[in-house]
Amino acid sequence: MSIRLLIVDDSRMSRLILQGLVAQAHPDWTIVHASSGEEALQLAQSQPVDLVSMDFNMHGMNGLEAALALRKILPNVPIAILTANVQSVLQERIEEAGMAFIAKPITAAAVAQLAALAGA
Numbered sequence: 001m002s003i004r005l006l007i008v009d010d011s012r013m014s015r016l017i018l019q020g021l022v023a024q025a026h027p028d029w030t031i032v033h034a035s036s037g038e039e040a041l042q043l044a045q046s047q048p049v050d051l052v053s054m055d056f057n058m059h060g061m062n063g064l065e066a067a068l069a070l071r072k073i074l075p076n077v078p079i080a081i082l083t084a085n086v087q088s089v090l091q092e093r094i095e096e097a098g099m100a101f102i103a104k105p106i107t108a109a110a111v112a113q114l115a116a117l118a119g120a
Helices: 012-025 037-046 063-073 088-096 108-117
Strands: 004-008 030-034 051-055 079-083 100-103
Touching: 004 012, 004 037, 012 030, 012 108, 030 037, 037 051, 037 063, 051 063, 051 108, 063 079, 079 108, 088 100, 100 108
Parallel strands: 004 030, 004 051, 051 079, 079 100
Antiparallel strands: none
């Protein structure tokens, strides 16, 4: 199944690590990148995506703010917030917003959690 994954992270290295792990597990997926929430919103308006991986701690709007704005554009697209910030309060806020929480570091297990959101 071909999925178009939008990776949103202000760390280029984190985007590339996730891309590499996704490519190993799902070579048929298409991956697009955004380095900020603002860039993700622009991309989502011009290109269809099936799944979003969003970092939480970013410059400008944080990942949850960006994800909530994306939800208005892409109401049915699964969104996962990936973060090293594993405080239960943040986890609850993410889950209450209808999004998945995935703890960093980015691993093959994190990619499997992400793929499960897309039914892959």
